[in-house]
Amino acid sequence: MTNVLYITAHPLSETESLSMAVGREFFDTYKRSHPEDEIVHLDLYQSDIPFLDRDVFDGWEKLRSEASLTDLTTAERLKVGRLAELGGQFLLADKYIFVTPMWNFSIPAIMKAYIDAVTVSGKTFIYTKDGIQGMLAGKKAIHIQSRGDIYSEGPEEPRELGHRYMEVMMEFFGVASFESIIIEGQMKYPERTEQIKAKAMAEAHEKAQTF
Numbered sequence: 001m002t003n004v005l006y007i008t009a010h011p012l013s014e015t016e017s018l019s020m021a022v023g024r025e026f027f028d029t030y031k032r033s034h035p036e037d038e039i040v041h042l043d044l045y046q047s048d049i050p051f052l053d054r055d056v057f058d059g060w061e062k063l064r065s066e067a068s069l070t071d072l073t074t075a076e077r078l079k080v081g082r083l084a085e086l087g088g089q090f091l092l093a094d095k096y097i098f099v100t101p102m103w104n105f106s107i108p109a110i111m112k113a114y115i116d117a118v119t120v121s122g123k124t125f126i127y128t129k130d131g132i133q134g135m136l137a138g139k140k141a142i143h144i145q146s147r148g149d150i151y152s153e154g155p156e157e158p159r160e161l162g163h164r165y166m167e168v169m170m171e172f173f174g175v176a177s178f179e180s181i182i183i184e185g186q187m188k189y190p191e192r193t194e195q196i197k198a199k200a201m202a203e204a205h206e207k208a209q210t211f
Contacts, residue, residue, distance in 0.1 A: 002037040005093040009044045009111035019146035023099035029208035044110045050079040090118040096141040107162035134174020142179040148187030
């Protein structure tokens with residue numbers, strides 16, 4: 001059985017967001033095409049995603065000095081425990097489906113917090129004498145992202161930082177395959193919104209069958 005994480009970072013629903021609508025099409029098609037796989041939906045806006053703050057670093061430092069969990073404060077214990085839970089879930093997955101909008105040229109802060117939560121030395125990557133090595137070889141990921149303007153080409157292209165960040169992090173983790181479905185231009189060309197959506201839905205339907 002293959003374990004799949006469907007990770008969404010949008011406060012709106014599928015009826016209000018293009019990225020979420022296309023993500024749902026991908027999710028539903030994947031389920032029909034891979035009925036034996038286990039898919040878990042992690043809605044980051046409905047989940048406890050701790051930031052890497054003073055409690056986390058103090059808790060980690062105490063544990064490195066061989067303290068027990070009972071030596072941590074309540075806040076340290078809760079945050080460190082939750083980060084361990086998120087990291088374990090991420091490591092167990094074989095495939096990742098990330099769904100985000102592009103906000104201010106990047107991804108929502110909650111997705112960055114999540115990536116920080118699962119970026120752990122000795123788990124998703126290791127330091128070696130030959131440089132950093134990713135630990136997620138053989139896994140697959142896809143990023144579904146909506147953008148109001150055109151950023152895949154032309155003068156706006158250098159400003160797109162969110163998908164590029166996700167690509168860099170998947171490469172850093174050693175993920176074998178990283179695909180994308182990009183929905184863009186609907187705010188710049190509102191008269192083309194339905195056409196843009198239909199094209200992205202068709203792409204999601206096609207890619208989900210072979211992902």
